[in-house]
Amino acid sequence: MSHWTVCKLSIRNPNMELLKQALQVLAQKLGSEVKENMTIVGWNGQAQCPLAIPLNLPYGNGYGVIVENGEIKIVVDDHGAPMSAKEFSQELQRTYMALAIAQATQALGWTISNVQELQEGILVEVETYA
Numbered sequence: 001m002s003h004w005t006v007c008k009l010s011i012r013n014p015n016m017e018l019l020k021q022a023l024q025v026l027a028q029k030l031g032s033e034v035k036e037n038m039t040i041v042g043w044n045g046q047a048q049c050p051l052a053i054p055l056n057l058p059y060g061n062g063y064g065v066i067v068e069n070g071e072i073k074i075v076v077d078d079h080g081a082p083m084s085a086k087e088f089s090q091e092l093q094r095t096y097m098a099l100a101i102a103q104a105t106q107a108l109g110w111t112i113s114n115v116q117e118l119q120e121g122i123l124v125e126v127e128t129y130a
Helices: 016-029 085-107
Strands: 004-012 035-042 045-054 062-068 071-077 111-118 121-127
Touching: 004 085, 016 045, 016 062, 016 085, 035 062, 035 071, 045 071, 062 085, 071 085, 085 111, 085 121
Parallel strands: none
Antiparallel strands: 004 071, 035 045, 045 062, 062 071, 111 121
16 A cells, blocks of 8 residues: 655754765666655655655655755655665665765865775775875
């Protein structure tokens, strides 16, 4: 049965540019692209989302991202979707954190030598020269 789902991420007060970049990574994996200001609909629910990944789903039109009071929420009717709302939220959180770490690392003058997506998460290897 189809249903409207809202999942929260543990990231607070996100950097919106990093959030959009993380969504672009996920959109590419899903064969889509990030859209701004899109209404995400599903069975018995809808939400206006500043960022979204449109998909042709059985009972909805994609994954949406809302930021309210510094909190990220994912909205989707995940029936027949490639990832459940929880899986999508976890993947978005991992990707956002990897991008944030890479950005902070580079700001400190370190060089990213390797990035790998592992089953457990994303591995970012850095190095510096004294």
